[in-house]
Structure formats: structure tokens, C-alpha cells
Amino acid sequence: MKPDLGRLLEGVAARIIAQAEELTALDSAIGDADHGLNMKRGFEAVLADKANILAKPLPEALKAIGMTLVMKVGGASGPLYGTLFLTLGKELPEDPTLADLARALTAAVEAIKARGKADFDNKTMLDVLGPVARHLGDGTATFASVRALAHQRAEATVPMKAIKGRASFLGERSIGHMDPGARSSELMITTLCDELEACA
Amino acid sequence: MKPDLGRLLEGVAARIIAQAEELTALDSAIGDADHGLNMKRGFEAVLADKANILAKPLPEALKAIGMTLVMKVGGASGPLYGTLFLTLGKELPEDPTLADLARALTAAVEAIKARGKADFDNKTMLDVLGPVARHLGDGTATFASVRALAHQRAEATVPMKAIKGRASFLGERSIGHMDPGARSSELMITTLCDELEACA
Amino acid sequence: MKKLINDVANVLAESLDGFAAAHADLVQLDEERKFIRRKSLKGGKVALISGGGSGHEPLHGGFVGHGMLDAACPGQVFTSPTPDQMIAAAEAVDQGAGVLFIVKNYEGDLMNFEMAKEMAGRDIETVITNDDVAVEDSLYTTGRRGVAGTLVVEKIVGAAAETGQDLQTLKSLGEKVNKRSRSMGIALTSCTVPAAGKPTFSLGDDEMEMGVGIHGEPGRRRVKLMPADAIAEEMIVAILADLEAAKSSPVLLFVNGFGGTPAMELYLMYHAAAGALARRGVKIARSLVGSYVTSLDMAGCSLTVTALDEEMISFWDAPVHTPGLRWGM
Amino acid sequence: MKKLINDVANVLAESLDGFAAAHADLVQLDEERKFIRRKSLKGGKVALISGGGSGHEPLHGGFVGHGMLDAACPGQVFTSPTPDQMIAAAEAVDQGAGVLFIVKNYEGDLMNFEMAKEMAGRDIETVITNDDVAVEDSLYTTGRRGVAGTLVVEKIVGAAAETGQDLQTLKSLGEKVNKRSRSMGIALTSCTVPAAGKPTFSLGDDEMEMGVGIHGEPGRRRVKLMPADAIAEEMIVAILADLEAAKSSPVLLFVNGFGGTPAMELYLMYHAAAGALARRGVKIARSLVGSYVTSLDMAGCSLTVTALDEEMISFWDAPVHTPGLRWGM
Ligand SMILES: Nc1ncnc2c1ncn2[C@@H]1O[C@H](COP(=O)(O)OP(=O)(O)O)[C@@H](O)[C@H]1O
Ligand SMILES: Nc1ncnc2c1ncn2[C@@H]1O[C@H](COP(=O)(O)OP(=O)(O)O)[C@@H](O)[C@H]1O
Ligand SMILES: [Mg+2]
Ligand SMILES: [Mg+2]
Ligand SMILES: [Mg+2]
Ligand SMILES: [Mg+2]
CATH class of the missing domain: 3.30.1180.20 (Dihydroxyacetone kinase; domain 2)
Structure with a gap:
């Protein structure tokens, strides 16, 4: 696979920006009503920096994306998604295979866990990112299966009680709502699959 | 006529207290939403002081009512209604005739004008009290005619543009609403007529 | 209506009691809640008294203290205080150098302060504030309302009073500040x-x-x-x-x-x-x-x-120590 | 939505600009609006930096000045500031005696301040405030939120910093005040x-x-x-x-x-x-x-x-001169 990074970036950014209100609405229910705004601000900054990013080799481009997210998103999601892209940049070769991707995403998930002192089943983005990383490495992944898993894992955060993140302040009242970060992770992953499939 | 002051007092107080919400609602439209509250507070204080008031001869009793209104009502209506009763107390003999009443009320209207630096047609209580005082002295007054006049003069404040009082801040926008003080004056006068007629 | 209150009948009393307790180092509330006064008065100084309907906090009670008012009379919510309140306040804080009333231009306030002045039997002058340009000024009407500019009058006249200026001078200064606000x-x-x-x-x-x-x-x-x-x-x-x-x-x-x-x-x-x-x-x-x-x-x-002007700037900058406004001390 | 604003995109920038202009005698706003700092710094003193999402004013920018913070980093509304803000603030106000971050216990704030600390390459310590008893405290969760008690920490630690206490002592004091709030x-x-x-x-x-x-x-x-x-x-x-x-x-x-x-x-x-x-x-x-x-x-x-305790009382009473809290000077 040799997809166009510019197109991937634009696709993911467009999707996040388009769904910003939904993400904010999810965050209103169990957080502070800013997740969509944060992500939109971050990806708008990434788009603004696109020329610079695309001039770099993949690892450096990913690091640049990560740094932009760290410096523009703020909140909990900024350092965490920043860490995701920074780690991918550190772990991926210039021309990655699916196995490289699985390994790098697994490393990124570990880095997010460390940064946020969180674990799986805490009702966070990790509940989408972790299972997807594992599935990428299990030899059965297809575009469709990855999309389905991301969707299913985001849905699976609905009945969870939040242990980490702002929703944890709600205790039992966090149950019954989808985690906004899980949903934004799902959106990024499914959009990536869509774009990659279209190039394939 | 030898009516019972206690009964008159209770009648007027009860009427004002019962209509307090209406007076406040009128004051909401063109003032600051407190005329009913002010009058209620004042007449509750008068009722609380009833035994003391009734122990006095009529002129002193009226002065005591006036002083209580001055010290309890506040706002514009407190000094003005206080002045009304203080002046009646000064002007009336112990056993007044209708002519005494007409003269005393005329003096009270002048005192109110002086205290409030206002005139007729300024959209205030004066627009009820002034005409009623004149009518009491014109030799044609009956209970029914006084009541009708008080009612008609209060209604007549509706199309007026306020020149004095809080409603004057509204300029043209004060047109179309009854003046709350005109209404409270109407209530006092009609209740007095009712009580006096019942004793007659 | 959503408010942090108990019974509507007690809102003013409980709020005043809380205010007086929270600022007990600076002010005292009269037992009958007729006025709020400075805890310690300054001999020989003209006493500044203001007041008005409640609901404008920190105005006026919050401006009682060094460099502003000597006493403030809180009326019921949005209703001017009654003359007995101003009479009692003047009695409590008059140091023999006279009393200056600072009154916002509403007929209720004017008349109640005026009756208090008539009944108090003291040397009292009045400054009326009417800074609100939203209302047309006219000799034939109530004229303009006194609004936030009243704070500026209280601050500047309050600072001047601390320097020992006399009653007439303070009245003139108050009128100047009002005219320029x-x-x-x-x-x-x-x-x-x-x-x-x-x-x-x-x-x-x-x-x-x-x-x-x-x-x-x-x-x-x-x-x-x-x-x-x-x-x-x-x-x-x-x-x-x-x-x-x-x-x-x-x-x-x-x-x-x-x-x-x-x-x-x-x-x-x-x-x-x-x-x-x-x-x-x-x-x-x-x-x-x-x-x-x-x-x-x-x-x-x-x-x-x-x-x-320079005088006003120096009085504005002068130290003030009240519950609502404080600087320089 | 009824607010005194222009475009929602400019609310924070215009509000910060207004704040900086209204208090230009005390504070300066960074050109990129990354932080608010004291106009004049005090050499040799530990630099106190706080910050957090905007919308809590006067916290934190209003507490920059003598006796409280040296700088504050305003995030977007309810969103923690980003590491570049804290790095730039530390660069601007560090006097060589180290930097103390005062951070409210939200994961966003913790992580952004932590990344700033990692990237700044300075001597930085952190006090985390978590005074909100409405949330259950637990090792397994985010724990309690930092709320209004943060003001008390900033005031008391700020006063101590003015006396020349060192970084570790201030960190301990901050933790003590937080524990007792x-x-x-x-x-x-x-x-x-x-x-x-x-x-x-x-x-x-x-x-x-x-x-x-x-x-x-x-x-x-x-x-x-x-x-x-x-x-x-x-x-x-x-x-x-x-x-x-x-x-x-x-x-x-x-x-x-x-x-x-x-x-x-x-x-x-x-x-x-x-x-x-x-x-x-x-x-x-x-x-x-x-x-x-x-x-x-x-x-x-x-x-x-x-x-x-006695130490806390004397630091609470110590002079403070910020846009939001001022006494004794
Ligand atoms: N400690 C954590 N570990 C992993 N993810 C987290 C953590 N804290 C929060 N998140 C994720 O961040 C999302 C919230 O992001 P956002 O609303 O942008 O930030 P904030 O919560 O600071 O307002 C949550 O929905 C959750 O998925
Ligand atoms: N200058 C005045 N002369 C005569 N009546 C007046 C004057 N000012 C106000 N009033 C009367 O007082 C009434 C308002 O009383 P109230 O609401 O109790 O006081 P306030 O206006 O101070 O809130 C007005 O409706 C009007 O009838
Ligand atoms: Mg959020
Ligand atoms: Mg009224
Ligand atoms: Mg009123
Ligand atoms: Mg947030």
C-alpha cells in the first residue's frame, strides 16, 4: 500500500471537523462540552500546517502532527492524541507494513496509558485504540473488520462506568453515555480505513 | 355620619393587601415591581399598630397612620401616602363633616404635590386624589359618584405619558398602562365608600 | 424563580446579617438593621451617608469604610429606605462636622432622604446623582436616574472627606463629580x-x-x-x-x-x-x-x-478600605 | 445564548486584551496571549505559575501580581492550556530560583503541565489542588477536582514566596494548604x-x-x-x-x-x-x-x-495586589 498522506490527513481532519458538534454533545453529557471544539481546533491547525507536514518523511510528518495536536488541542485529549502521533512517528519506518503499523499502534497505546495513567475499560479512547491495535496484529484484519471493531468498541463504552477522565467525576451517572474520546478515535480509524480502501 | 374607624382601617388595609399582587404587576409594567409589596408592608404595619391608633382621637389617629406609612413603606409612595394621612390628621377636626373632608383632602393633595414636585396629568396618584377632592366639595357627591370617579380617573391614567415617578423614565413607553399609585388610590377611596355606605 | 434564599420575607435580613458577619472587622449592622456603619469613626470628619433600595450590592453597604461612606441605609429590595433609617444613621455617625447625604435621583429616594433631613434636626446637605444618559434630562420630569456613577461620587467625595474638607466643599465636589460622570x-x-x-x-x-x-x-x-x-x-x-x-x-x-x-x-x-x-x-x-x-x-x-481632573485623580487613587472596594491599604 | 460577545471565535482574545488593558499597571499579556505575567518581577524569588481553562475569571489571570502568581496561562474556555504556554511563561518569569506550578486536578491540566515540565528543561515542581469533596477520592480514579480552594493555595503560597522561601518549602506549604482545604x-x-x-x-x-x-x-x-x-x-x-x-x-x-x-x-x-x-x-x-x-x-x-494554623493566617493576611484580590497595599 502506498497511500497519499495528504489525502489521509485531509480525510481525517474533515471528518473530525464535520463531527465536531456530535463530539461536543457527547462531552456535554458526561464531560465539559468541549471535545469537539478541541479536536476541531487541533485538526484545523494541522491542516494549516499541511504543506510543511507533507514535505517531511512519514515519521517526521507524524511527529509534526503530534506536536501540533499537543500545542493546539489542550485538555486531556491534546496530550493523549499528541502522544499517539508522536509515538507513531517514533515507531514507524518511512514505508510501513501492516505489521509495522500494528506494532507502532501498540506502542502508542502503551504511551497513552502511561501519559494518562489509565487502563482499558476505564471508558476512554483506549477502549477503541487498544482493541484495534491488537486486531491489526492478529492476522485477520480487513478494512471492514477494523471499521466494525472500532465502531463496536466505541459503542461498548456506553454501559461502562468511567474510571478516568472528566466523566469519572460522575461515577454511576457516567453509565449510559458513549465516551467522546472513544467516538473521536472511532472516527479517525474508520476514516483512515475508508481512505486507504479507496486508494487500494 | 359616625362610622367606626377601626372598621374603615381594616377594610382599607384588607383591600390593599388583597390587591397587592395586582399593584405589583402594574408596577412591573412601568416601574420596578414593588408598589404592591410596599403598600402591603405599610398597611400590615398599620394593622399591627391598630390598638394604639384607635385609642387616639381621629386627627391623632390619622397622623399615626401617616407616620407608620412614612416609616414602613419606603419608595415614592411611602412619603406621599404618609403625607396624605399626616395632612388629613392636621386638617380634620375630631368629628368631620363632608365639607371638612373635602377641604382636608384638598390640602393633602397640595401637600403631595409639594412633596413630590408633581402636578395633575403627570400620571400619578394625584390624578385620582385631586379630582376626588374637588368632587367631594362640589355638592353633588354620592358614594356611587365618588366610586365611579375614582375608577374613571385611574383608568384615565392609562393613555397618559408619565412625567413624574419611575414611569417617566420610560417616556412614550409609559403610555398604555395604568399608573399603580392611581390604582392604589382608587382602591382606598372605593373601599372607604363601601365601608361608609355600609354604616350609613 | 431560582435563588439562594430561604423565605422571601427574610432575604434582606439574612443577607445583611451575613454581610455584617463576613466584614465584622470593618462594619457594624444596626440592631434593627436600619443602617450599616463603619466600625470605627474618625472624629471631626463630615459624615457621608448614602442608601437606597437593596439589590444593588455592593452598593451602598459595601462602600462603608475608610475613604468612602460612614453609613449606608439599605431599603427593601429596589425600594428606597425610610426616613427613620437615615435619621438613626445620622445620629450614629455624625461627628459634629455635619452630614452629607449622597442620593440617587429617584423620587422615592429624594423624598425619603428629604423627610429625614427635615426631621433629623442636624446640619445636613445632599448631593443628588443623575448620571444615566439613557433617560432624557428635563426640568419638567424626574430627570435622569442615578446609576453606577454614584460609586465614583462616593469614592472621590469619600477620599476628600478623609482629608478634613468641610460640608459645603464636599457637596460642591460631589456635584462636580456627578456632572462629569x-x-x-x-x-x-x-x-x-x-x-x-x-x-x-x-x-x-x-x-x-x-x-x-x-x-x-x-x-x-x-x-x-x-x-x-x-x-x-x-x-x-x-x-x-x-x-x-x-x-x-x-x-x-x-x-x-x-x-x-x-x-x-x-x-x-x-x-x-x-x-x-x-x-x-x-x-x-x-x-x-x-x-x-x-x-x-x-x-x-x-x-x-x-x-x-487632577484633584479627582488624586482622590480616586487615595487609599480606600471597604468590603466592596479596597486599595492602598 | 445571551452573552456580551462579538464572534464566539474571539471571546477569549478580546476578553484577555480587555483584562490586560484594564490592569496595565499590574500585568502584561504575552503577545501571542500564551500567558499573563506580572509587570515587574522580583529577583531571586521562586516563580509561581498557574493556569487552566478560561471561564473561571478572575482565577487565574486575576491573581497575577504581588503576593500571588508570577504568571498564569489561560486555556481555551474550560480547556486546559497547552504545554507551549507554560514553557513560554516559565521562560518569562523564572528568576533562577525555580518554578512552582499550581495545577487543579483534572487530567487535561495535569498532562499539559507535565509535558511542559518535561520539555521546559528547568527546575520545576508541581502542587496539585483537589479540594472538591463532591467527588469521591480514590487511587483508582482521577480523584477529586481542584476547585475554589485553589485560590487559597495561590494566596498563601504566593505570600510565602514573597518572603523568599525556597521551591521545596513552597511545594510542601502548597500541599499542606490543599490538604487543609x-x-x-x-x-x-x-x-x-x-x-x-x-x-x-x-x-x-x-x-x-x-x-x-x-x-x-x-x-x-x-x-x-x-x-x-x-x-x-x-x-x-x-x-x-x-x-x-x-x-x-x-x-x-x-x-x-x-x-x-x-x-x-x-x-x-x-x-x-x-x-x-x-x-x-x-x-x-x-x-x-x-x-x-x-x-x-x-x-x-x-x-x-x-x-x-498560625503560619497560614499570617500568609493569608499578608499584602496582596492583583487585579482580583487586593489588600494591605
Ligand atoms: N487519563 C486518560 N486516559 C485516556 N483517555 C483519556 C483520559 N482522560 C480523558 N481521556 C479521553 O479524553 C476525552 C476527553 O477529551 P476532551 O474533552 O478534549 O478533554 P477534557 O476532558 O480535558 O475536556 C475523554 O472522552 C477520554 O476519551
Ligand atoms: N412625584 C410624584 N408625585 C406623585 N405621585 C408619585 C410621584 N412619584 C411616584 N408617584 C406615585 O407612586 C407610585 C409608585 O410607588 P412605588 O412603586 O411604591 O414607589 P417607587 O416608584 O419608588 O418604586 C406611582 O405609581 C405614582 O402614582
Ligand atoms: Mg471535554
Ligand atoms: Mg415601584
Ligand atoms: Mg421601588
Ligand atoms: Mg475541557
Whole structure:
């Protein structure tokens, strides 16, 4: 696979920006009503920096994306998604295979866990990112299966009680709502699959 | 006529207290939403002081009512209604005739004008009290005619543009609403007529 | 109505008691709650007394203390205090150098303070504040309302009183400050008088009241919600049209919140108003931003511009130590 | 949404610019608006830096100045600032004696300050505030939120820093003040994030949120509107249950408004809370009443009780000169 990074970036950014209100609405229910705004601000900054990013080799481009997210998103999601892209940049070769991707995403998930002192089943983005990383490495992944898993894992955060993140302040009242970060992770992953499939 | 002051007092107080919400609602439209509250507070204080008031001869009793209104009502209506009763107390003999009443009320209207630096047609209580005082002295007054006049003069404040009082801040926008003080004056006068007629 | 209260009948008493307890180092509340006075008085000084309806906190009780008032008389909510209150306050704080009443121009306040003056049998003078340009000034009407500019009068006259100025001089100074101060207010929502239980006026979701008073009295006109810059522009134009002195004097710009508006919006309004002044070449020498002259829980704000001279600047800067305003000590 | 704003995209920038202009004698705003700093720094002193999402004004920018912070980093509304802001602030105010971060316990704030610390390459320590008893404290969760008690930490540590105490001593002091401070909040209405355009949560006309946070996060439970006395009682019970030290120490009682609540109601709540403390034999040594740690336009309030010792009292009383808190100078 040799997809166009510019197109991937634009696709993911467009999707996040388009769904910003939904993400904010999810965050209103169990957080502070800013997740969509944060992500939109971050990806708008990434788009603004696109020329610079695309001039770099993949690892450096990913690091640049990560740094932009760290410096523009703020909140909990900024350092965490920043860490995701920074780690991918550190772990991926210039021309990655699916196995490289699985390994790098697994490393990124570990880095997010460390940064946020969180674990799986805490009702966070990790509940989408972790299972997807594992599935990428299990030899059965297809575009469709990855999309389905991301969707299913985001849905699976609905009945969870939040242990980490702002929703944890709600205790039992966090149950019954989808985690906004899980949903934004799902959106990024499914959009990536869509774009990659279209190039394939 | 030898009516019972206690009964008159209770009648007027009860009427004002019962209509307090209406007076406040009128004051909401063109003032600051407190005329009913002010009058209620004042007449509750008068009722609380009833035994003391009734122990006095009529002129002193009226002065005591006036002083209580001055010290309890506040706002514009407190000094003005206080002045009304203080002046009646000064002007009336112990056993007044209708002519005494007409003269005393005329003096009270002048005192109110002086205290409030206002005139007729300024959209205030004066627009009820002034005409009623004149009518009491014109030799044609009956209970029914006084009541009708008080009612008609209060209604007549509706199309007026306020020149004095809080409603004057509204300029043209004060047109179309009854003046709350005109209404409270109407209530006092009609209740007095009712009580006096019942004793007659 | 959503308020942090118990019984509506006790709102004023409980709030005054809380105020007096929280600031017991500075003020004392009269036993019958007729007035709030300084804890320690300064002999030989003219006594400054203000007051008015409650619901405008920290005005006036919050401005009792060194460098401002000697006593304040709190009326019922939005209702002027009664003469017995001012008589008792004067009795408590008059140091023999006379008493200056500072009264906002509402007929209720004027008449009650006037009756108090007549009945008190003391040397009393009165300064009437009427800084609100939203209302047309006219000899034939009540004239303009006294609004947030009253704080500026109380601060400057209060500082002068501490220096030992006499009653007539203070009265003249108060009148000068009032003449050089102009204000205008806008409301995004109505306030709710506790005892009334519902909003005084109702505004559509997309409406605002331009030229509102501090009692939730309707203003100049009801308009569609405007951007902050346009609001500030209209207010500053109206204020400057009536404040010739601002053409040649540096000014105090005072952005005042009405009780339901947060600091973030007030600072944004400051930015808008300062821009409107700058475009007209008016120089800002002093600034004050906060909710000082409120209307219960009303959302909105007023702008006050005071044309300063050197005397006024030095009295503005002088130390003040009250519950509501404090600097220099 | 009814707010005094222009474009929602510019709310923060215009508000910060207004703030900096109104307080130009005390503070400076960084050109890129990354931080607010003291106009003049004090050599050799540990630099105190705080920050957090905007919408809590005057916290934190309003507490920059003598006796409190050296710099504050304003994030977007309710969103923690980004590491570049803290790095730039530290660069601007570090006097060589080290930097102390004061951070409210939210994961966003913790992680952004932590990344700043990793990237800044300076001597930095962190005090985390977590005074909100409405949230259960637990090792396995995010734990308690940092709310209005943060002001108390900033005031006391700020005063100590002026005396030349070193970084480790200040960190310990901050942790002590935090441990001895407990808060709880209630909301009568939701706040509205400007960019979101509608209220974060919706409450019925007869409902309130008990144990709300300062971001309009839902609280412990939604209940029917309660009288002020009952509200204060529940809050004080929850606070004292978690503040053993208040049994044997005099306390600071801090009644904090959330932005949409007027002073009259805050003083009434002070009265209610002081009564609840008195009934339990807790002695109030210091008081603070006002809207200092707000949630945009939310109506409601929080109570904070800090168990004082002599050191804390003397640092609390020490002179402070910031836009939001000022006394003794
Ligand atoms: N400690 C954590 N570990 C992993 N993810 C987290 C953590 N804390 C929060 N998140 C994720 O961040 C999302 C919230 O992001 P956002 O709303 O942008 O930030 P904030 O919570 O600071 O307002 C949550 O929905 C959750 O998925
Ligand atoms: N200058 C005046 N002269 C005569 N009546 C007046 C004057 N000012 C006000 N009023 C009367 O007082 C009434 C308002 O009383 P009230 O609401 O109790 O006081 P306030 O206006 O101070 O709130 C008005 O409706 C009007 O009838
Ligand atoms: Mg959020
Ligand atoms: Mg009225
Ligand atoms: Mg009134
Ligand atoms: Mg946030």
C-alpha cells in the first residue's frame, strides 16, 4: 500500500471537523462540552500546517502532527492524541507494513496509558485504540473488520462506568453515555480505513 | 355620619393587601415591581399598630397612620401616602363633616404635590386624589359618584405619558398602562365608600 | 424563580446579617438593621451617608469604610429606605462636622432622604446623582436616574472627606463629580425581585434592552441582540454626546456588571468600550471593571465615563478600605 | 445564548486584551496571549505559575501580581492550556530560583503541565489542588477536582514566596494548604460555553445540581431546589466529614459565586454556612465572599473551608495586589 498522506490527513481532519458538534454533545453529557471544539481546533491547525507536514518523511510528518495536536488541542485529549502521533512517528519506518503499523499502534497505546495513567475499560479512547491495535496484529484484519471493531468498541463504552477522565467525576451517572474520546478515535480509524480502501 | 374607624382601617388595609399582587404587576409594567409589596408592608404595619391608633382621637389617629406609612413603606409612595394621612390628621377636626373632608383632602393633595414636585396629568396618584377632592366639595357627591370617579380617573391614567415617578423614565413607553399609585388610590377611596355606605 | 434564599420575607435580613458577619472587622449592622456603619469613626470628619433600595450590592453597604461612606441605609429590595433609617444613621455617625447625604435621583429616594433631613434636626446637605444618559434630562420630569456613577461620587467625595474638607466643599465636589460622570446600561435578561417571584420584564431569546436602569426598568428601546462592539459603540456615543468635558480631560472608564454577568464578558466589554473611546481620541487614565452597582441577578452591564481632573485623580487613587472596594491599604 | 460577545471565535482574545488593558499597571499579556505575567518581577524569588481553562475569571489571570502568581496561562474556555504556554511563561518569569506550578486536578491540566515540565528543561515542581469533596477520592480514579480552594493555595503560597522561601518549602506549604482545604459546589442553572452556544446541562425550574464542578460537570445528584439553609447544611456536613483539622483549628470560610449569582445571595449563603459551622463549634477566623472561581455565567456557589494554623493566617493576611484580590497595599 502506498497511500497519499495528504489525502489521509485531509480525510481525517474533515471528518473530525464535520463531527465536531456530535463530539461536543457527547462531552456535554458526561464531560465539559468541549471535545469537539478541541479536536476541531487541533485538526484545523494541522491542516494549516499541511504543506510543511507533507514535505517531511512519514515519521517526521507524524511527529509534526503530534506536536501540533499537543500545542493546539489542550485538555486531556491534546496530550493523549499528541502522544499517539508522536509515538507513531517514533515507531514507524518511512514505508510501513501492516505489521509495522500494528506494532507502532501498540506502542502508542502503551504511551497513552502511561501519559494518562489509565487502563482499558476505564471508558476512554483506549477502549477503541487498544482493541484495534491488537486486531491489526492478529492476522485477520480487513478494512471492514477494523471499521466494525472500532465502531463496536466505541459503542461498548456506553454501559461502562468511567474510571478516568472528566466523566469519572460522575461515577454511576457516567453509565449510559458513549465516551467522546472513544467516538473521536472511532472516527479517525474508520476514516483512515475508508481512505486507504479507496486508494487500494 | 359616625362610622367606626377601626372598621374603615381594616377594610382599607384588607383591600390593599388583597390587591397587592395586582399593584405589583402594574408596577412591573412601568416601574420596578414593588408598589404592591410596599403598600402591603405599610398597611400590615398599620394593622399591627391598630390598638394604639384607635385609642387616639381621629386627627391623632390619622397622623399615626401617616407616620407608620412614612416609616414602613419606603419608595415614592411611602412619603406621599404618609403625607396624605399626616395632612388629613392636621386638617380634620375630631368629628368631620363632608365639607371638612373635602377641604382636608384638598390640602393633602397640595401637600403631595409639594412633596413630590408633581402636578395633575403627570400620571400619578394625584390624578385620582385631586379630582376626588374637588368632587367631594362640589355638592353633588354620592358614594356611587365618588366610586365611579375614582375608577374613571385611574383608568384615565392609562393613555397618559408619565412625567413624574419611575414611569417617566420610560417616556412614550409609559403610555398604555395604568399608573399603580392611581390604582392604589382608587382602591382606598372605593373601599372607604363601601365601608361608609355600609354604616350609613 | 431560582435563588439562594430561604423565605422571601427574610432575604434582606439574612443577607445583611451575613454581610455584617463576613466584614465584622470593618462594619457594624444596626440592631434593627436600619443602617450599616463603619466600625470605627474618625472624629471631626463630615459624615457621608448614602442608601437606597437593596439589590444593588455592593452598593451602598459595601462602600462603608475608610475613604468612602460612614453609613449606608439599605431599603427593601429596589425600594428606597425610610426616613427613620437615615435619621438613626445620622445620629450614629455624625461627628459634629455635619452630614452629607449622597442620593440617587429617584423620587422615592429624594423624598425619603428629604423627610429625614427635615426631621433629623442636624446640619445636613445632599448631593443628588443623575448620571444615566439613557433617560432624557428635563426640568419638567424626574430627570435622569442615578446609576453606577454614584460609586465614583462616593469614592472621590469619600477620599476628600478623609482629608478634613468641610460640608459645603464636599457637596460642591460631589456635584462636580456627578456632572462629569455619565453612564448607560443594557440588559440581556430581566432581574427577579425575590418577593415578586418572577422576572420584572420579559425579553425574547434574541432581544436586549438598551438603556436599562438598575431596577430592571425598561430602557430606551428594545432591540435585537447586538454584538458587544456595537453595544459599546452606542453606549459610548450616547455618553460622550452628553459629556463635553471628556473632549479635553482624561477619563475613568468603569465597566459595571449587573449581577448575572461574568468577569469574562465584562472584560470583553471593557475592550470594546476602550476601543470606542480610543477611536474618538479620548484618553483612559483610570479603569474599574466589576459588578459593583448591580440589579439583583440581571445579566447585562453599564458603562460609566468620568472626565477626571487632577484633584479627582488624586482622590480616586487615595487609599480606600471597604468590603466592596479596597486599595492602598 | 445571551452573552456580551462579538464572534464566539474571539471571546477569549478580546476578553484577555480587555483584562490586560484594564490592569496595565499590574500585568502584561504575552503577545501571542500564551500567558499573563506580572509587570515587574522580583529577583531571586521562586516563580509561581498557574493556569487552566478560561471561564473561571478572575482565577487565574486575576491573581497575577504581588503576593500571588508570577504568571498564569489561560486555556481555551474550560480547556486546559497547552504545554507551549507554560514553557513560554516559565521562560518569562523564572528568576533562577525555580518554578512552582499550581495545577487543579483534572487530567487535561495535569498532562499539559507535565509535558511542559518535561520539555521546559528547568527546575520545576508541581502542587496539585483537589479540594472538591463532591467527588469521591480514590487511587483508582482521577480523584477529586481542584476547585475554589485553589485560590487559597495561590494566596498563601504566593505570600510565602514573597518572603523568599525556597521551591521545596513552597511545594510542601502548597500541599499542606490543599490538604487543609475542602470545597463543595451547587448550581441553580447551567453555564453556557460560548462556542457550544447552548447550556451544558439542563435543569428543571425546580431543580438544582448538588456537588457540581466548576465546568458545569454534573454533580453528586440532581435534587429539588432547596432552601439556602438546607443547602449550606449539606455542603458543610460533607466538607467537615472530610476535614478532621477543622475540629481543632480556626477556619477560613470562603463563599464563592459561580458568575451568575449576585452578592446579595452570596452573603445570604455566608450567613447560612456560618450558622452551620457555629452549630458544630467550628470557629471562623477569616472570611472571603465573592465570585472568584467562576463557571462562566452559571448561577450557584461553592463553599470552601480551610483549617488554618498560625503560619497560614499570617500568609493569608499578608499584602496582596492583583487585579482580583487586593489588600494591605
Ligand atoms: N487519563 C486518560 N486516559 C485516556 N483517555 C483519556 C483520559 N482522560 C480523558 N481521556 C479521553 O479524553 C476525552 C476527553 O477529551 P476532551 O474533552 O478534549 O478533554 P477534557 O476532558 O480535558 O475536556 C475523554 O472522552 C477520554 O476519551
Ligand atoms: N412625584 C410624584 N408625585 C406623585 N405621585 C408619585 C410621584 N412619584 C411616584 N408617584 C406615585 O407612586 C407610585 C409608585 O410607588 P412605588 O412603586 O411604591 O414607589 P417607587 O416608584 O419608588 O418604586 C406611582 O405609581 C405614582 O402614582
Ligand atoms: Mg471535554
Ligand atoms: Mg415601584
Ligand atoms: Mg421601588
Ligand atoms: Mg475541557
